[in-house]
Amino acid sequence: MGTHLITGAGSGIGAAVARRLHARDEELWLLARDAGRAKELAAQFPGAHTLVGDLATPEKLSWAFGHQSPPDRLDSVLHIAGVIELGLVGELDVKSWQRQLAANLVAPAELTRLLLPQLRLAKGHLVFVNSGAGLHAHAQWAGYAASKHGLKALADALREEEHGNGVRVTSVYPGRTATPMQASTHQQEGKEYDASRWIDPESVATTILTALDLPRDAEINDLSVRPGR
Known part of the structure; x- marks a missing residue:
């Protein structure tokens, strides 16, 4: 039995992995x-431990x-x-850039720094759930994509x-994965959201567990997952 710390366990991919x-x-x-939120998570996953820390303020x-x-x-x-x-880019304000960089890049870096001693002790595994936007940036996605490109650099x-x-x-x-975050993204884009078009969070969870469960003689560095329909 392993010991795992998860961010984002309340919904979407994080909840699927936690389940x-x-x-x-x-x-x-x-x-x-x-x-x-810690109380809600403890009720959702009986027996789980909780830690309180806001990724919006990594400092x-x-x-x-x-x-x-x-x-x-x-x-x-x-x-x-x-x-x-x-x-x-011509309209995204500084606070928007800062919110995305803080939560998507600086917080994972700081959380990793704080927990590296425990990971080294167990010869553990860091998994960064990035995004297709971490490999290719499109119009209107500059802030998010920049944070995810930075997350790739951090992992590398x-x-x-x-x-x-x-x-x-x-x-x-x-x-694109069928999560509450995806529903919000469609709303920002002004598009109708149809969850059936996108990846099931359980499928992404399977890829994450595949990486975790891989025998110690091998390591999955980068893994892209795309909608199959």
Whole structure:
């Protein structure tokens, strides 16, 4: 049985991964933005532990963890939470850039820094759920894509830095997935949302678990997942 810390476990891909690991009786540590959300997650996943830390303010994560008791070892840290705000470069304001970079890039970097000792101890696994936008940027997606391109760079650098410590690093690049975040994205785009057109979160969860369960003689570095219909 492994010990796993998950961000974004409340819905979408994060919830699908948490359900699968919970069903396997793995030990779960779920990051919540506040105490109320932590209570909801604890009810959703009986027996799971919660930690409170807001990814919107990564500069406060160290202080928050200093007042809690994170696990002593971690077999994986699964960075799944994220935010998206669409807009033309000529119209996207500084606060929008900062919100996306903070939650999608700086917070995963800081969370990783804080938890690397536990990952090294277990020779654990970092999984960054990126996006197709982390490989190709389109009009109105500059802020989000920039944060996800940066997340790819973070993962690539970490992979080289931590290889000697036995820590594996995987980036997963899902295409459009049927999640509440996708519904919000369609609303921003002014498009009708049809969940049946997009990837089921369970399918992305399967790819993440495939990377986690791979024997120690191999490592999946980058994995793209695209809608099959």
